[in-house]
Amino acid sequence: MALPKYTEPHYRIWHYIYLTICGAVFFFLIAPLFVIFPLSFNAEEFLSFSDGMKRLDPDAFSLRWYKDMIYGTKNPWGLAAKNSFIIAIFATIGSVILGTVAALGLSSRHMPYKGLIMAVLISPMIVPLIISGVAIFFFMAKAGLAATHTGIVLAHIILGTPFVVITVTATLSGFDHSVTRAAASLGSDPVNTFMKITLPLILPGVISGGLFAFVTSFDEVVVVLFLAGLENTTIPIQMWTGLREQLSPTILAVATCLIILSTLILVTAELLRRRSERLRGINR
Amino acid sequence: MSSETKQILTTDGIPLEVSLKKAEKKNKIKAFLLVAPLLFFLIITYVFPIGDMLFRSVDDKMVTQMLPKTFKAMENWDGQELPDEEVFAAFHEDFIKLVEEKREGKLSTQLNYTKNGFKSIIKKLRRASKKFEEGNYKEQIMSVHKRWADVEYWRAIQRRAPEFTGQKYLKGMDMYVNEEGKIVSVEEDRRIHRVLWLRTLEIAFFVTVFCFLMAYPIAHLLATLPMKYSNLLMICVLLPFWTSLLVRTASWMILLQQQGIVNDFFVGIGLVADDNRPEMMYNKTGSYVAMTQILLPFMVLPLYSVMKTISPSLMRAGKSLGGTPFIAFWKVYFPLTIPGIGAGCLLVFILAIGYYITPALVGGASGTLISNQIAFHMKSTLDWSFASAMGLMLLSGVLVIYWLYNKIVGIDNIKLG
Numbered sequence: 001m002a003l004p005k006y007t008e009p010h011y012r013i014w015h016y017i018y019l020t021i022c023g024a025v026f027f028f029l030i031a032p033l034f035v036i037f038p039l040s041f042n043a044e045e046f047l048s049f050s051d052g053m054k055r056l057d058p059d060a061f062s063l064r065w066y067k068d069m070i071y072g073t074k075n076p077w078g079l080a081a082k083n084s085f086i087i088a089i090f091a092t093i094g095s096v097i098l099g100t101v102a103a104l105g106l107s108s109r110h111m112p113y114k115g116l117i118m119a120v121l122i123s124p125m126i127v128p129l130i131i132s133g134v135a136i137f138f139f140m141a142k143a144g145l146a147a148t149h150t151g152i153v154l155a156h157i158i159l160g161t162p163f164v165v166i167t168v169t170a171t172l173s174g175f176d177h178s179v180t181r182a183a184a185s186l187g188s189d190p191v192n193t194f195m196k197i198t199l200p201l202i203l204p205g206v207i208s209g210g211l212f213a214f215v216t217s218f219d220e221v222v223v224v225l226f227l228a229g230l231e232n233t234t235i236p237i238q239m240w241t242g243l244r245e246q247l248s249p250t251i252l253a254v255a256t257c258l259i260i261l262s263t264l265i266l267v268t269a270e271l272l273r274r275r276s277e278r279l280r281g282i283n284r
Numbered sequence: 285m286s287s288e289t290k291q292i293l294t295t296d297g298i299p300l301e302v303s304l305k306k307a308e309k310k311n312k313i314k315a316f317l318l319v320a321p322l323l324f325f326l327i328i329t330y331v332f333p334i335g336d337m338l339f340r341s342v343d344d345k346m347v348t349q350m351l352p353k354t355f356k357a358m359e360n361w362d363g364q365e366l367p368d369e370e371v372f373a374a375f376h377e378d379f380i381k382l383v384e385e386k387r388e389g390k391l392s393t394q395l396n397y398t399k400n401g402f403k404s405i406i407k408k409l410r411r412a413s414k415k416f417e418e419g420n421y422k423e424q425i426m427s428v429h430k431r432w433a434d435v436e437y438w439r440a441i442q443r444r445a446p447e448f449t450g451q452k453y454l455k456g457m458d459m460y461v462n463e464e465g466k467i468v469s470v471e472e473d474r475r476i477h478r479v480l481w482l483r484t485l486e487i488a489f490f491v492t493v494f495c496f497l498m499a500y501p502i503a504h505l506l507a508t509l510p511m512k513y514s515n516l517l518m519i520c521v522l523l524p525f526w527t528s529l530l531v532r533t534a535s536w537m538i539l540l541q542q543q544g545i546v547n548d549f550f551v552g553i554g555l556v557a558d559d560n561r562p563e564m565m566y567n568k569t570g571s572y573v574a575m576t577q578i579l580l581p582f583m584v585l586p587l588y589s590v591m592k593t594i595s596p597s598l599m600r601a602g603k604s605l606g607g608t609p610f611i612a613f614w615k616v617y618f619p620l621t622i623p624g625i626g627a628g629c630l631l632v633f634i635l636a637i638g639y640y641i642t643p644a645l646v647g648g649a650s651g652t653l654i655s656n657q658i659a660f661h662m663k664s665t666l667d668w669s670f671a672s673a674m675g676l677m678l679l680s681g682v683l684v685i686y687w688l689y690n691k692i693v694g695i696d697n698i699k700l701g
Contacts, residue, residue: 011609014609018501018505019505021501022501022502022505025498025499025501025502025580026502026517026520028498028577028580029520029521029524029577029580029581030520030523030524032532032535032536032539032577033523033524033527033531033532033535035535035538035539035545036531036534036535036538039538046543047538047541047544048538048541048543048544048545048548049545098321098322098325099322101318101319101321101322102318102319102321102322102323104318105314105315105316105317105318105319105320106315106318106319108311108314108315108318110308110311110312110314110315111312111315111316111319112312112315112316117319117323119690120323120326120327120331121319121322121323121326123326123330123331124326124330126634126682126686127334127638127679127682128634128637128638128639128640128655128678128679128682129638129640130638130640130655130658130659130675130678131334131337131638131658131675131676131678131679132330133659133662134337134658134662134668134671134672134675135330135333135334135336135337135675136329136330136333137662138333138336138337138340138668139328139329139330139332139333139336154329157325158325158326158329158330161322161326165322215526218528219528219529219530221529221530221641222640222641222659225659225663226662226663236528236530239528239530239531239534240530240641240645243530243533243534243537243645244644244645247534247537247538251534252534252538255528255530255531255534255535258527258528258531259527259531262523262526262527262528262531263523263526265526266519266522266523266526269522269526270522
């Protein structure tokens, strides 16, 4: 941001102080993530930069912890990753279907008690996770679903739907309903109209809601801690146990993989957001 | 002309008004049917279980069911003098049954919660009761231990008669009902929960303040920079936002450890001696630093979306009317950002007050919050009713804030990313 030439000196100083503060905050936000990356290639077992690493000695770096992550004996990461993906995928599908359908109803201007119902649908996002965890555990224990994949998937659907409801409702707020009426007047039945007209238009919102639901499930640990048995271990649970007991570099290797995954998700979400803005711009 | 002939009819001959109402009703039902699957799913799996927590937190049927005859006999007892033979006989009958079912241990634990000293006298009573003769139980029970002849202990039993109790809530506030039935605080050195509540509020408050102070300048920068630069910088906010909470906590554990990079840096610039590295993790500092960084995006995003809508010409107008940049900022720009500040602060506060994972990993003993205590009672002591009570106390606090949020921002206006 360039300052105009006539700016007085002391405002100029203020401006540079302001930019320095901003730089420091951005550094504070992003730098911690980049600590993990080099340390995961550490050849030694310590979680700090060895002298060799500081000299950029190639021998100080290795893929040892990545090998340990994949091939390590009695390593839980394989099972955990499998469980995490299965649970997250099913939870995402469930959240997207339930959430999108509910959002369609909610954005209808005929919906009665909109505020109250919206408050209930969003509540899992607002209520502290620990309370959700206790409540869901009581339910799953009664229903005999504790320590099962089904139970965890259902729990994650509960936690994921608010995100889908919010994003899809937001997308629908710019939706031109005359296109669905046009479809209906041309003889299309409601299901066909939804699949051919509405869904393609709101798809960016649906997918970004789905991404939120996926990340929520994939990253969720509080509720799973209550629900999971040994068989249902997930990546967050393994990380949690690892971080509590002993910080090993293998965890950093896993963390690096997770950062790459989140970067991919971020890029997808950003592209979708821009596409959605473009689509809605056309509608207006 | 009469009013009937004035009515507009549809082609089917039905009055338009009726027809419209019918269509309206149909639309309402249609909209509701779309919402219904999710609504009922959440009510069954989520709303009811929270109600179940409420029930569990006040449920005190255990003792009521263990001593049914005793409490029936106690109905006529005024609680002044020792109860008469009828009560003792009933108690003996209940007690023998419990011994047969091997449940007298549970009774002693429960009664010990109400008044200390029940454990040993119930053990003594169990042994003695085998040799009891029929009749005159009052004398026999009282001879087992002098406490059985103390009216205080019988009053303690009587206090457990109701099926519901608010006791767990009082315990959550470090209070209890004393012998006279008055609500009093526990001794100063045993007040653990009040400390935790205050600490939770304190940490949530300061994390919110720190987040606000750090988020405001960068949100402003993001909103005023040209698109191509701000999009790049936005990644710095969004990447942590999308990254796993545990990964971010792990990175703070690496940074803040005693041989960690932050400490190395402090030693390097000569701020601390190498042999006197400060402990920055497993205490409050750890909780503050890590929670602030983790929750910062939740403050930046609402602020950014509000600042984005403020036209830069407003600041120019303020300046051209004779205000210095600071006055123009304070009088024009800042008031316009208040909705964003409200949204961000409430969001961060709500999230911080219920935080569990990060404080448990980097907070140590002095940096843990009320959530950690709830998890402890759920998993370790298995006092689920107490965990429920504390959870609901926390929840009611959050709901008040949520209600405020709804008043100020409106839940429909929550924006994500």
